[in-house]
Amino acid sequence: MEAKQFQLAEELRKSIRGIVKTDEPMAKHTTFGIGGPADLYIEPADTDDLAQIIVWLNERQIPWFVLGDGANVLVADKGIRGAVIHMGKPFRKVKIDGEKVIVGSAAKLDKVVSATVDAGLAGLESTAGIPGTIGGAIVMNAGTYRGQIGDVTEKVCVVTTDGVQLEMTPENLQFRYRWSVFQEDKNKIIVEAYLGLKPGNKEELVRTMEYIRHRRNMNLPTVGRSAGCMFKNPDGYSAGQLIDEAGLKGTSIGDAVVADKHANFILNIGKASATEVKELAERVRGTIKGKFDIDLEYEVRIIGDW
Template identity: 40%
Template structure:
């Protein structure tokens, strides 16, 4: 690992950190260290970094802004590639938007709303990056990324850069082809939006933002929705009806505001969260016969 670390630093690809606690890079503020964490300064350096990583036979994975993510207490072996500064450019051409994978989705939604472009209103208040939103097919308020993505530029593990169309991304509920079938990093995406009335778009954005503020625990570190909705049921409603709101294991607590959120109530560990997830799964299955599946991505050594 020391050889790899030296090569990455010598390549001047951007930030290169050793034994970096991932609690600093996740919205729930939980997670052990990555052997190496890098933040490439541009797409070319991202590709260069991946070539170096592969030549050393090291494991790697990418993260965005750390939402919808739970990292194990022992951390992650190998290299974590963080998409952020340097992969956050944006270009508007009429109602078509080209944006880097590291761009904040909240910031983007706010900017384009003020330009009278509609289609991303659902993202008001959703933390994370555009690349991560494509990867997870992020959504809310009856819409998601699949509705607006035209195509995405993906960097695959073998170093190949390929544009995938909306159809090729195989979007479904909170998933895309990039998660397991064709693992890759979304480094740029083209969004097809629509012209709209600025006042109407801003009003919808504010309504969505207010709803999140009033119903979700953003005053505590959390990872966003923990469970996928087992349609036609809703995960949060099932948890609440089962009387589990406020239930706590260690520092991990089911939010008093919303049943589908687990918050870091103070020095929570990843194991606390995992134990609480298992408790909820068992409780809901025993009570309703419904199997709960996690929406939050769980990574690292258990």
């Protein structure tokens, strides 16, 4: 298998301009700091390069997964069979044109928030402090009870599995709570997004953005590594409150711990394995089902070779 992997990497390097690595540890690329190696790890040089990579992988029936900043994924200890396409520096452009913001999918959401607030534009400040990229945020419809990225997304440019570039509008993006169509249709890679904002009072926007960042620092765990909320809030309930009421704060398996400060966070406080995090998450789900007859749905994407 290994020889084949190196041969494939060599072949791919000759056909594209981006970076190709083999056996890249995913722990280096996830906020959990967890995850085994990806067979192939590819960073496209630009959109055309990305299209070529997708076609190349599909022709060889090599499964692929797109990674942003890895702030919402739990990757298996055995890693990922196939290819990880990491959207990096070439996709970080941010252009503000009046009330429109054109952003590359690898731009950091929080940096885009700062740039739009600095330009006196309102609409994105409710997502201040959320880690990750614009691409990941659109897939997850990232946000808080104050608002989410889908509220201001007007258009998303993608590359399809055939290497074709397409534009998608809110009707086909189907944003809802922590959900967009990309969670179902995994055959598209986001390269760019158009956000529509409104003129606002810059001083007020700065105050709101800083307040939100401050509240996050106060209320979210500051020790350990995580992928944010492990579970989505079930209809009418707060997952964190249910987990707290079930007395699960502080429960641990190895170095994986249910956070004291926010019960919906599972923390890696040292050398937790993906298996330990998953086992702990399943224990939480089982307890919540037993106590409240509620099924917790994962918000964190569980990926790789389990």
